[in-house]
Amino acid sequence: MFQNRNEGLALALPAAVFTGLLFLLPVGILLSEPFQVDGQWSIQGYVDFAFKPLNQVVFIRTLKLGFLVAFTSAIIGYACAFCIINLDGKHRGRVFGMVMLPLMISPVARTYAWIVILGRTGIVNDTIIGLGLSDTPIRLLFTETAVFLGLLQLFLPLMIISLVSSMENLPKDAVSAARVLGANWFQVFMRIILPLTKDGLVLGGTLVFTGSLTAYITPAILGGSKVLMLETLLYQRVNVANDFVSAGIIATILILMSFGANILLKRVAGTRS
Amino acid sequence: MTSTWISRMIIFITLAFLIGPFFIIVAAGLSAGDFLAFPPEGLSLKWYIKVFEVESFRESFALSMFLAVFGTITALFLGVPAAYALSRYNIPYGETIKTVVAAPIIVPGIIVGLALLRYLVVPLNLTITLALFLAHTALVLPYAVRVVSSSLNNLRSDMEEAAVLLGCSRIGAFIRVVLPNIQSGVLAAFILGFVTSFNQVPVSLFLSGPGVRTLPIDMLSYMEITYDPSVAALSALLALMSVIIIFVAEKFLGFSRYV
Numbered sequence: 001m002f003q004n005r006n007e008g009l010a011l012a013l014p015a016a017v018f019t020g021l022l023f024l025l026p027v028g029i030l031l032s033e034p035f036q037v038d039g040q041w042s043i044q045g046y047v048d049f050a051f052k053p054l055n056q057v058v059f060i061r062t063l064k065l066g067f068l069v070a071f072t073s074a075i076i077g078y079a080c081a082f083c084i085i086n087l088d089g090k091h092r093g094r095v096f097g098m099v100m101l102p103l104m105i106s107p108v109a110r111t112y113a114w115i116v117i118l119g120r121t122g123i124v125n126d127t128i129i130g131l132g133l134s135d136t137p138i139r140l141l142f143t144e145t146a147v148f149l150g151l152l153q154l155f156l157p158l159m160i161i162s163l164v165s166s167m168e169n170l171p172k173d174a175v176s177a178a179r180v181l182g183a184n185w186f187q188v189f190m191r192i193i194l195p196l197t198k199d200g201l202v203l204g205g206t207l208v209f210t211g212s213l214t215a216y217i218t219p220a221i222l223g224g225s226k227v228l229m230l231e232t233l234l235y236q237r238v239n240v241a242n243d244f245v246s247a248g249i250i251a252t253i254l255i256l257m258s259f260g261a262n263i264l265l266k267r268v269a270g271t272r273s
Numbered sequence: 274m275t276s277t278w279i280s281r282m283i284i285f286i287t288l289a290f291l292i293g294p295f296f297i298i299v300a301a302g303l304s305a306g307d308f309l310a311f312p313p314e315g316l317s318l319k320w321y322i323k324v325f326e327v328e329s330f331r332e333s334f335a336l337s338m339f340l341a342v343f344g345t346i347t348a349l350f351l352g353v354p355a356a357y358a359l360s361r362y363n364i365p366y367g368e369t370i371k372t373v374v375a376a377p378i379i380v381p382g383i384i385v386g387l388a389l390l391r392y393l394v395v396p397l398n399l400t401i402t403l404a405l406f407l408a409h410t411a412l413v414l415p416y417a418v419r420v421v422s423s424s425l426n427n428l429r430s431d432m433e434e435a436a437v438l439l440g441c442s443r444i445g446a447f448i449r450v451v452l453p454n455i456q457s458g459v460l461a462a463f464i465l466g467f468v469t470s471f472n473q474v475p476v477s478l479f480l481s482g483p484g485v486r487t488l489p490i491d492m493l494s495y496m497e498i499t500y501d502p503s504v505a506a507l508s509a510l511l512a513l514m515s516v517i518i519i520f521v522a523e524k525f526l527g528f529s530r531y532v
Contacts, residue, residue, distance in 0.1 A: 005364055011355060015414060019376060023408075023411040024376055095284055102292065102295075104515045112496070112508045126311075153291060216383055221496070254381050255380055
């Protein structure tokens with residue numbers, strides 16, 4: 001540890017000033033915009049925003065999809081992470097790598113696959129028509145289900161990775177001991193696995209939840225204007241109506257929810273250490 | 274025995290859900306037909322070739338490459354000293370500086386793009402390209418600081434102290450002792466930054482103008498107009514590019530340690 005504090009400050013400041021001036025300052029001004037009505041400070045913008053039915057629908061849908069995706073990925077994540085943990089070293093590394101790989105691939109590419117699967121001439125519709133279940137293609141794109149599937153595929157790896165790393169600390173004998181002593185799998189999960197992997201669940205849940213809230217591409221491609229979420233609503237308000245008040249409010253909601261989730265995460269992580 | 278079988282099935286199904294779609298894109302791009310369909314109508318490479326002939330794809334690919342390479346290098350020039358200062362010096366307001374530098378991860382990209390457009394590009398009359406460059410740099414900076422910090426924290430500081438005591442200047446010690454020891458961390462930070470920047474969409478949504486578009490944005494707007502398999506082919510090529518980069522990085526750097 002070097003003692004010269006000014007030297008250290010001189011090294012760290014450029015990065016902080018760069019982000020502060022070019023990033024935080026413009027965002028800060030944007031967030032303050034809804035409070036200004038005709039040059040005066042007021043909360044009228046927020047009141048008007050809250051009473052529009054479309055905004056309410058979109059807000060609730062975004063929260064709902066965020067929770068659903070986080071919940072579903074937790075269930076699949078636990079099953080998958082538990083299986084990965086029980087693999088031998090070589091296979092474990094390989095499977096883990098394949099789980100991580102999609103995270104590094106363009107989300108546009110990842111989401112585009114769902115158009116091929118769910119589109120009018122996609123796999124699912126071809127199968128349905130081929131089996132004679134329906135004469136005309138069913139609308140699968142631009143539904144909440146499509147957005148849900150897209151988000152789940154996008155963020156599931158984050159949950160699996162978090163759960164696998166917290167399960168690595170799980171004593172291997174604990175599960176078999178509980179089984180030998182007569183606990184069924186549900187009891188094993190509730191009383192041993194869940195309490196010991198709580199940190200991983202919270203970390204994964206936060207990443208998946210905030211990721212789903214702030215994803216743009218998935219709702220844009222798979223939801224379109226039929227299934228708006230907060231991010232796509234923001235884009236539409238600005239592009240269609242030049243409505244910067246709504247944009248500022250949606251931005252504030254998104255940032256508050258992300259920060260809230262992060263603070264919750266820090267608190268949970270803090271209680272452990 | 275049955276439990277291993279069940280566990281293999283679970284892993285297989287999950288991986289099929291996560292990775293299967295990529296095989297579908299690759300196949301959809303191989304179609305000989307004019308419309309996106311799966312299974313493809315006949316096989317041909319024409320869409321994979323067409324992708325390279327579309328003028329706007331070439332331009333936006335060049336822009337995305339430029340942003341990813343130079344934005345990340347700039348972020349490293351800002352981030353490496355910051356990471357060094359945060360790990361080796363007891364600086365005032367260290368926690369605040371850390372939070373400020375990390376903020377771009379938490380603030381959703383679409384908001385950043387809009388804010389930069391309204392309060393930087395318009396009032397200061399900046400070009401879109403410069404704004405994109407600044408935004409991508411700020412976005413990559415937190416990753417650069419985090420990855421480099423973690424490799425600095427794994428490096429004991431007595432070596433540099435010894436170098437300084439033996440008469441090396443502080444900067445000389447950094448260049449000759451510290452940098453060679455953290456070079457794989459810096460390289461990993463570059464790769465992570467490059468991939469993050471190249472795949473970034475929301476920041477660039479509002480920051481696009483006539484002829485100035487990043488590749489993902491260009492793909493999105495192409496998809497709105499045309500329903501042919503070229504975006505599938507391009508997606509497949511991009512996915513392949515990422516897979517190769519990550520594979521090489523993992524092989525030579527043990528990349529996953531740093532992410």
